Amino acid sequence: MTEPQLTATALNVSADDAAGKPTLVLGPSLGTGAAALWGPIVPYLGDDFRLVAWDLPGHGAGVPSSAEFSMAELASAVVSLVRGLESEGRVDPALPAFYAGVSVGGAAGLQLGLDYPGLFSGLAIICSAAKIGTPEGWTDRAELVAKAGTPTMVAGSAERWFAPGFIEKNPVVTTELLHTLQDADRFSYAHACRALAGFDLRGELGRITDPVLAIAGAHDAVCPPADAEAVAAGVARGRSAVVPSAAHLAPAEDPEATARLLLEFFTGTDGA
Template sequence: MTEPALRPTLLTDPAGAASRPAIVVGPSLGTGVEALWGTTAALLAERFTVIGWDLPGHAGADASDADYTMGELADAVAALVAALRAEGVVAAKGAAPLFYAGVSIGGAAGAQLGHDHPELFDGISIICSAAKIGTPEGWHERAELVAAAGTPTMVSGSAERWFAPGFLEAHPQVGTSLLHVLQNTDRHSYAHACRALAGYDLSGDLGAITAPVLAIAGAHDVVCPPADAETLAGGVADGRAAVVPSAAHLAPAEDPEATAELLGDFFAPLPARSSTPGPAAQRLPGDPYDAGMGVRRQVLGDAHVDRANAGVDPFTAEFQEMITRYAWGTIWTRDGLDRVTRSAITLTAMIAGGYWDELEMHVHAAVRNGMSAEQIKEVFLQSAIYCSVPAANVAFKIGQRVLAEYE
């Protein structure tokens, strides 16, 4: 096996590229990065430099001459980034944020990059992909078929898997350009990529991915359904999931507007991580801080956590670390109670202590955790008996105001 050589493609205007946030984007199996990402890149061009890479033997790239692993593919992307920095196409580490977004095998490469090169990207989006895709047996069978008979054997099945119902009829040019790349892909390079997917499985090691992750799924995807995105988001240290309702397996081509909006909203607030190792980089394996930050974001929401982090200074930093590590990373991550029950207990404690600002925050958290307005009301009624009627009166006013926002 050998690390494949990857061909970069600049998808946005090169003017000022090295001083701007950049997104490296990866393709799915059988497609080309321009056909898949071109329109989405144009929508992101005002805020980001977008650079794509193609799999060997795809879209005119040089063919691969040997099998490679997903780890070696990730290493090839990392080498590509190093070359782009040396050429001044991408800013130096820490000078401007650098992000990654990939589809299917490109998404799997993103997960592998987060695992193997944790400091390379400031945020990663894994699109229409999973911690494990298919079965090793299925990928080996496909590799043998395509190596013997060529990629045209994949066109009909891919047309069914790749696109949501009605997409090809409504957008024939987009679909045709993608299927044309597939038909002309080098058969042995396609087979090499299949064997890389056969050996890819991060399902038991997602927690090692510490960069912020956005997992995007297509609502109609039968290859990597939305449940796979939820698994990815829940397994990494800091993850969230989103669904593109109109898409199947190639979201950037099927709905560029929705994909660009999700990526822009996710990447834009993320700062460049310092090239100097800080407290997070120095944490020992097993430190609950990263898991705690992930749960904290899931329960309280990104906006709240980002505001809290923005207000951290030397006086409050250790307190915020303690809350994230022990409250969120040690207690909220335990399996003994579901999150609705934990929210009910927390709401009661806030009422009993008269912590009204915290109560408002945790009513929002309860809604995010799946509590209904009826369940929140029952908690407040219970608190009226065991805490006090005046305390419950304040709680009802706060709850009424918060719940009205969701209505």
Template sequence: MEPAVSISGIIPTQLSGSRGRPVLIAAAGLGTGAKALWTDAVAHLEDFQVIGIDLPGHGASPASTKPYTMAGLATAVAGLVEQLRAAGDIDPEQKIFFAGVSMAGQLALQLGLDHPQLFSGLAVICSGARIGDPQAWQERAATVSAAGTPTMVEGSARRWFAPGFIEQHPEAAARLLHSLQNADRFAYAHACGALAGFDVRGRLGAVTVPVIAIAGGADEVCPPPFAEAVAAGVQHGTAAVVASAAHQAPAEAPEETAALLRRFFLAA
């Protein structure tokens, strides 16, 4: 049995729009929060009701109490979407789309594998079918569990943003780095464990939901070939590159990232 996350462990945040529009679930990755990451992009997503979700122990979501897998996280997110639809918080007649960055991009792929009936389109942003080395994730989990998430701030500032972004956009960079500093250290470690166990490179062909894979041109964590591999591997895939971004495209290039999402999802 896949270790699961409780539905109550994923807290949705209304970012923009209202009921009666197509729904976009906008998710943030390891060390970030949906509001901090997506707040500039949602201004350009006026066609959608945008609902943000955070990983356990990040942003608005309570900390996880035990390790979990990506499949367990996907089950919780799917349950949350069904709950929102049943409660009338989102229009049951409207299409639902999911866009996730980094770890949440992998979550998009897991949702495509396990819960394809819920979504009309998926966006895998600054992500890939596998990220990094399992041992490195386990070592990071141990470090953060012992010393806290502030130990990750300096390295993340280098990896997350294209050169010059922090100097040119200090407020946006600070929002994301504060999200990292405030994340629960044990929940961060649990997320690292989920990343260590995630590799769907051999299963991409089973994803039938249309997918757009968006890479940052300056992303050293998940460079453009990662997006190209996802787009080529799924049944209905498109790849795109946001040249000015590194690993946090919705914050670094909000208008361009939103335009790619709008064009792809509204054509679905």
């Protein structure tokens, strides 16, 4: 295994016009791209944060991974990404930095809280859990996608990702997200599945001392609200919230409600 290379996308600002804004690092859900997942929320958060989203290897603008990686190595790659942005002047280390991640991006957020306490002033864990699915399920999915490609995941993901009626009302958003999945590198997708197969922080949550907000979508069958409640109860300083209209991709499904929760949390955490 090895630390993967991550690709960052500045969603709202350049280094020149972001002076004075804290950084919010945004993590993806498996199969999605940074722009497609987080783009809808930019109008609601862009005035308050320098928004930097990262893509999984082989997804969106991400460079495909050449080897398997663990969730700890993925979290380490996020740290390397942030340090690189600081050295390039794209992130101001003198200002607070926050993190919000969806699904596998949320799992990476919990791993960041465990392995790098204090790096972020607050962690938002969205539509995620301390353990997602089963090792057997992720291993089977990895093997299938590595052989047959990510198009095999499109129909099932459309059912899991969105709340009832969302696809019909929001064809542009859903099409962009599903196209990202279809175009994702199959081996990189499989590597991410194997990282999730080995991820289980249920017994480690009490060691996470950063402020944590766990957000669930009310219609999420993958990571239901009970998972968010368990995360909030397990960490040292946690709270949970529900987006009533969302399933598994809350920032894209209801960006206004999700942004409101993030703003309330990040502006109330230590160091904000």
